[in-house]
Amino acid sequence: MPKEDNFxxxxxxxxxxxxxxxxxxxxAIAKHLGAARSARMVGWAMNASHNDDTVPAHxxxxxxxxxxxxHHFDGINLMQQLLESEGVIVENSKIIDFKAVFxxxxx
DNA sequence: CCCATGACTGAAG
DNA sequence: TCTTCAGCCATGG
Numbered sequence: 435m436p437k438e439d440n441f442x443x444x445x446x447x448x449x450x451x452x453x454x455x456x457x458x459x460x461x462a463i464a465k466h467l468g469a470a471r472s473a474r475m476v477g478w479a480m481n482a483s484h485n486d487d488t489v490p491a492h493x494x495x496x497x498x499x500x501x502x503x504x505h506h507f508d509g510i511n512l513m514q515q516l517l518e519s520e521g522v523i524v525e526n527s528k529i530i531d532f533k534a535v536f537x538x539x540x541x
Numbered sequence: 542c543c544c545a546t547g548a549c550t551g552a553a554g
Numbered sequence: 555t556c557t558t559c560a561g562c563c564a565t566g567g
Contacts, residue, residue, distance in 0.1 A: 440564095441563090441564065442564095459549085459550095460548070460549055460550085461549065461550060461551095464549080464550095464562095469562085469563080470550090470562095471549090471550080471561070471562040471563080472549090472562060472563055472564080473548095473549035473550060473562080474547060474548085474549050474550085474561095474562065474563070474564085475547090475549090475562080475563060475564055475565095476548080476549080477547070477548035477549060478546090478547055478548075478549095478563090478564070478565080479548090479564085480548050481547080481548060482565095483548095491548080494548075495548085496548075496549060496550085497549075497550070497551095501548090502548055502549080503548030504548085505548080506548055507548095
């Protein structure tokens with residue numbers, strides 16, 4: 435039984451709520467979890483999310499809109515391509531008009 | 542138990 | 555504006 439009350443599952447739960455064509459930051463997720471200072475754990479959890487394909491990790495970037503985790507994807511360009519496929523403008527591993535596509539876990 | 546690592550963030554110089 | 559430092563805390567050896 436899925437107690438899955440672990441930290442990762444919480445992160446996954448939020449990540450799965452990210453709407454198509456939107457992105458959010460590690461800090462935003464961490465804050466929503468009640469651990470605003472645990473942004474690292476969110477990113478760390480994302481690393482483990484590779485085991486869970488239901489988590490759109492490519493929609494999670496750092497607060498600058500920079501695709502800091504792209505190196506963890508299968509290919510260096512995969513993350514950017516995925517975002518661009520969703521209508522997110524990405525250039526040089528950075529999201530253009532980040533605030534426009536930013537999504538808050540609150541919504 | 543202690544130490545190292547990490548997809549972050551914010552403050553300080 | 556850019557660089558550096560420190561805090562954060564879960565997981566693994």
